[in-house]
Amino acid sequence: MFIGALSIPSLYITFMATIEESDLSGKSRSLWLKSMATLEQGNYDHAISLLEMLVKQEPEFLTGRKALRRAVIQKKKGEKKARFSLGGGLSTISSKAMLKKDPKEALVELEKALVDDPYNVKANTVLFEVASKMENWELAQFALEVIKEGHPENTKSLHLLAQHYLDRDDPEKAAEVYSEIVNRDPSDLVAAKGGKDATARASMRKGNWESEGGFRDMLKNEKEAQQLEGESRAGMTKEQMQVQLSKALAEYTNDQNNLALVRRIAGLHERLEEFDLAAQFYSWAHHLSEGDAALERKAAQMAERASERQVIQLQKEIESLDGEARATKEVELAEIKAERSAQMIGDAETRVEGNPTDPQLRYELGNHLVNAGRESDAIPHLQRARNNPHLRTRSILLLGRCYEKKGMLDMAQNQLNEALSELLTMDATKKEVLYTLGLVSEKKGDHEKYLECMKEIYEADYGYRDVAHRVESSYD
Numbered sequence: 001m002f003i004g005a006l007s008i009p010s011l012y013i014t015f016m017a018t019i020e021e022s023d024l025s026g027k028s029r030s031l032w033l034k035s036m037a038t039l040e041q042g043n044y045d046h047a048i049s050l051l052e053m054l055v056k057q058e059p060e061f062l063t064g065r066k067a068l069r070r071a072v073i074q075k076k077k078g079e080k081k082a083r084f085s086l087g088g089g090l091s092t093i094s095s096k097a098m099l100k101k102d103p104k105e106a107l108v109e110l111e112k113a114l115v116d117d118p119y120n121v122k123a124n125t126v127l128f129e130v131a132s133k134m135e136n137w138e139l140a141q142f143a144l145e146v147i148k149e150g151h152p153e154n155t156k157s158l159h160l161l162a163q164h165y166l167d168r169d170d171p172e173k174a175a176e177v178y179s180e181i182v183n184r185d186p187s188d189l190v191a192a193k194g195g196k197d198a199t200a201r202a203s204m205r206k207g208n209w210e211s212e213g214g215f216r217d218m219l220k221n222e223k224e225a226q227q228l229e230g231e232s233r234a235g236m237t238k239e240q241m242q243v244q245l246s247k248a249l250a251e252y253t254n255d256q257n258n259l260a261l262v263r264r265i266a267g268l269h270e271r272l273e274e275f276d277l278a279a280q281f282y283s284w285a286h287h288l289s290e291g292d293a294a295l296e297r298k299a300a301q302m303a304e305r306a307s308e309r310q311v312i313q314l315q316k317e318i319e320s321l322d323g324e325a326r327a328t329k330e331v332e333l334a335e336i337k338a339e340r341s342a343q344m345i346g347d348a349e350t351r352v353e354g355n356p357t358d359p360q361l362r363y364e365l366g367n368h369l370v371n372a373g374r375e376s377d378a379i380p381h382l383q384r385a386r387n388n389p390h391l392r393t394r395s396i397l398l399l400g401r402c403y404e405k406k407g408m409l410d411m412a413q414n415q416l417n418e419a420l421s422e423l424l425t426m427d428a429t430k431k432e433v434l435y436t437l438g439l440v441s442e443k444k445g446d447h448e449k450y451l452e453c454m455k456e457i458y459e460a461d462y463g464y465r466d467v468a469h470r471v472e473s474s475y476d
Contacts, residue, residue, distance in 0.1 A: 018138045019060040028058050039067070044075035052111060059107050062138055068111065069146060072118045074421050106130045119150025119424065121157060128160065137168055145389050148177075150424055155181050155188065162194060171202040172294070176390075202294070203263075241268055259288045266298070275306035293355060300347050307340045341372045352381070359388035363395055375402040393419050397433055400440065409444040416440060426460040435465060 024032060035050035051068035058064060101109075107130060113123040124143045131140035144161040147154060158181050165174035178195030181188055245268040251261055266281035279302035286295035314336065318329045348365035355361055363385035369378035379402050386395040396419040403412035416437040423430040438453030451474055457464050458471045 018062045018136060019058065021061075021063060024058060024061065028054060028061070031057070032061075032064060035064075035067070039071055039074075044071050047071045048075065048115060052115070055111060056108055059104050060136070062136075062142060065111075065139070066142065069114065069118050070422075072115050074418065076118075076421065103130050103134050119146060121147055121151055121154055125157065125160075128164075137164075140164060141168070149389060149422065152180070152425070153184060155185055155191070159191065159194075162191075162198070166198060166201075171198040174198040175202060203292075238272065241272055244268060245272070257288060259285060262288060263295070266302075270302060275302045275309065278302040279306060293351070293358075296351065297361075300344075300351070303347075304340075304344055307336075307343075311336060311340065341368065344368045345372060345374075359385045359391055363388075363391045366395070366398060370398050370402060373405075375405045378402055393422065393429055393433070397429075397436065400433075400436060404436075404440050404443070409440055412440045413437065413444065413446075426456075431457050431461060431464055435467070438470075 031054045035047050039047040048071050054064045110127050124147045127143040128140045147157040158177050162174045162177040175195050175198035178191045181191035248265045262281055262285040266278050269278035279299050282295055282299035289295055314333050345368045348368050352361045352365050362381040366378040366381035382395045382399045385391045396415050400412045400415035419433045434453045434457050438450045441449035454467050454470045457467045462468050
């Protein structure tokens with residue numbers, strides 16, 4: 001559990017705002033373009049050297065710093081576990097001592113350390129502190145997001161990131177991070193409360209409730225607020241949720257325009273796995289909220305889950321049939337799948353049109369297009385979603401599958417290798433990337449790489465898919 005926050009000394013206060021590529025001087029821009037060309041050629045050592053020079057010249061250029069971090073990760077591709085080599089004497093300097101330095105000088109030293117180990121918690125935490133002192137909030141955020149990517153189990157850093165999101169008025173992201181902490185440590189009551197508060201804050205902002213006097217003022221009384229909090233507890237049994245739903249529906253008959261009540265009913269239907277009804281109430285809540293994008297997405301997700309359940313039930317029914325009855329049901333299933341796919345793509349396209357800069361919406365649309373076999377249409381959406389650190393690996397994985405389907409096996413390998421180089425922990429995502437890379441390598445005729453991928457999964461998870469059979473049969 002994390003308690004407290006970092007205090008940052010007031011020495012050497014230097015303000016540093018992030019600049020864009022268009023703000024680079026002629027010499028720096030030339031260096032940037034050269035480093036990108038070198039990186040595309042796979043010459044990581046030279047690219048890293050150029051990018052180190054660039055961020056030293058242009059410490060405000062965050063895009064260059066991000067490119068440097070990715071170049072280092074690519075260079076370390078294949079390493080089982082990165083070890084932090086502090087270099088430059090940083091191991092003898094405390095965090096407090098680093099913060100007493102001139103911030104730009106400290107940035108140079110930190111980048112040297114991060115070239116040795118881009119995911120190092122200590123170095124990135126100090127980078128966060130230095131950037132915060134300079135009031136470069138984007139760089140501070142980047143430092144914490146790198147820790148999250150490399151060490152998702154480090155809940156202390158996740159707490160810092162969640163608080164940073166809150167400080168920057170991004171409660172939705174804060175709620176996501178708090179949720180991840182609770183999933184890892186259900187006993188972390190600070191994260192549980194933080195997640196609940198962040199979710200409420202996000203809802204207030206979207207519904208413009210803050211200007212109306214706050215969330216509780218939107219409710220009829222304090223008793224109702226306490227009731228809502230009690231009902232949100234995850235520990236309710238199915239029977240208790242049904243009782244709460246009956247009460248809420250009784251209230252709904254007298255007040256069908258109460259947004260908080262409608263959201264509560266939708267949430268209870270969702271938790272009871274009554275997805276079709278949940279979709280209807282989330283859709284009505286979206287209407288009452290006058291366009292809350294989160295509620296629109298929830299309604300779509302519930303509709304998808306209801307449709308998915310219908311498909312699964314029909315598939316089970318088909319398994320028990322034969323002859324003409326089976327053929328008829330199979331045609332029905334194909335029609336339902338096609339209709340479901342078209343509906344999901346149409347809804348996703350509408351959401352993207354309404355908010356074209358949202359990477360999550362781009363990813364969802366790309367995913368639906370891939371499932372529909374429309375790889376060429378999916379690629380541009382996935383490429384844009386890939387720029388978001390939270391969606392990066394999943395987007396790259398789907399891009400790899402797109403290239404594989406189109407017969408572009410070398411490009412599929414490149415994408416999957418890139419995703420693999422950024423995954424240090426053997427979790428479900430890494431296993432999926434390894435497995436897909438193995439299949440692509442097999443298609444490409446690269447038997448050595450194929451077996452390398454399968455064996456790496458085999459060593460960590462014997463029961464994963466058909467990996468055991470693939471590895472053991474290679475010894476026959």
